[in-house]
Amino acid sequence: MTDRTFDIGDRTVDRLGFGAMRLTGEDIIGAPDDEDAAREVVEHAVEAGVDLIDTADSYGPGVSERLIGEAIGDDEDVLVATKAGLLRNREGDWLPHGDPDYIRNQVLCSLDRLRTDTIDLYQFHRPDPDTDFEESVTTFGELKDEGLVSEVGLSNVSVEQLETARDHVEVATVQNRYNVGDREESDVLEACEEYGIGFIPWAPINGDDIDGVDAVEKVADDHDATTRQIALAWLLERSDVILPIPGTSSVDHLESNLEATEISLSDEEVERLTDAGSN
Ligand SMILES: NC(=O)c1ccc[n+]([C@@H]2O[C@H](COP(=O)([O-])OP(=O)(O)OC[C@H]3O[C@@H](n4cnc5c(N)ncnc54)[C@H](OP(=O)(O)O)[C@@H]3O)[C@@H](O)[C@H]2O)c1
Numbered sequence: 001m002t003d004r005t006f007d008i009g010d011r012t013v014d015r016l017g018f019g020a021m022r023l024t025g026e027d028i029i030g031a032p033d034d035e036d037a038a039r040e041v042v043e044h045a046v047e048a049g050v051d052l053i054d055t056a057d058s059y060g061p062g063v064s065e066r067l068i069g070e071a072i073g074d075d076e077d078v079l080v081a082t083k084a085g086l087l088r089n090r091e092g093d094w095l096p097h098g099d100p101d102y103i104r105n106q107v108l109c110s111l112d113r114l115r116t117d118t119i120d121l122y123q124f125h126r127p128d129p130d131t132d133f134e135e136s137v138t139t140f141g142e143l144k145d146e147g148l149v150s151e152v153g154l155s156n157v158s159v160e161q162l163e164t165a166r167d168h169v170e171v172a173t174v175q176n177r178y179n180v181g182d183r184e185e186s187d188v189l190e191a192c193e194e195y196g197i198g199f200i201p202w203a204p205i206n207g208d209d210i211d212g213v214d215a216v217e218k219v220a221d222d223h224d225a226t227t228r229q230i231a232l233a234w235l236l237e238r239s240d241v242i243l244p245i246p247g248t249s250s251v252d253h254l255e256s257n258l259e260a261t262e263i264s265l266s267d268e269e270v271e272r273l274t275d276a277g278s279n
Pocket of ligand 1: 020021022054055155156176201203204205206228245247248249253256
């Protein structure tokens with residue numbers, strides 16, 4: 001049985017969190033049709049005991065952070081992780097932008113929308129090919145030194161980039177794509193285990209990756225569970241440093257995802273699911 005909690009800096013959080021990207025409009029641009037319903041999902045997550053919420057300035061942009069701020073304000077029992085480093089346009093593109101002045105501007109916007117004085121975990125969303133990576137991560141470190149952010153995280157980085165970043169700033173977490181059907185980033189997970197860094201897999205229950213994977217469907221049948229619940233239960237068993245952040249805009253789906261913590265997989269099932277991955 002793995003630990004249910006993980007320490008991010010001096011905060012201990014439950015390892016199953018909530019991803020707030022889906023609270024926005026279509027293509028993660030603009031406001032959702034029903035803002036009350038979106039705020040209700042956040043409130044419900046916190047009432048159910050979720051104390052790790054992931055968002056980004058680029059979700060909306062601004063919308064996801066604003067709705068979280070309106071729903072729970074600066075709730076000291078909840079670690080809100082946000083990100084900077086991607087611009088958006090009306091076509092929905094995600095455009096890397098790691099310029100230090102831009103990051104310094106964005107942290108002020110995020111503080112305002114999240115209604116807080118300090119960002120609990122500030123993640124560099126994606127390395128920018130047009131900005132020196134070390135300059136970007138150094139800026140995140142400076143924001144920590146200045147007290148605007150408590151902890152620094154990275155996202156969508158290679159092992160080499162993680163190691164480079166560690167020369168400039170203490171890295172609390174890495175957020176890369178990873179799930180039972182997609183193990184491309186296994187080497188980064190292994191590096192996080194070695195360094196005791198939290199690994200936050202995004203797209204943890206992505207249907208395109210997990211639907212149709214025989215082992216997942218068989219284990220789900222055996223537990224009378226959904227494939228998404230099994231995908232989450234496997235992530236929680238896979239490593240003590242993994243903190244999945246399944247995203248949903250629905251209270252029903254949220255509840256179903258949280259029930260994954262009640263599923264106990266046998267060692268043999270964990271092994272079968274691990275062997276089912278493509279990488
Ligand atoms: N760092 C990065 O570059 C990056 C990139 C992408 C995402 N993220 C973060 O990772 C989080 C999770 O990623 P994600 O949202 O792309 O993928 P995900 O959590 O794997 O899947 C979300 C999708 O699954 C659906 N869903 C959720 N629970 C369900 C359930 N119980 N039954 C059926 N469908 C369900 C959601 O639709 P409904 O809304 O209808 O439930 C949504 O379409 C995001 O919220 C965001 O915080 C980070």
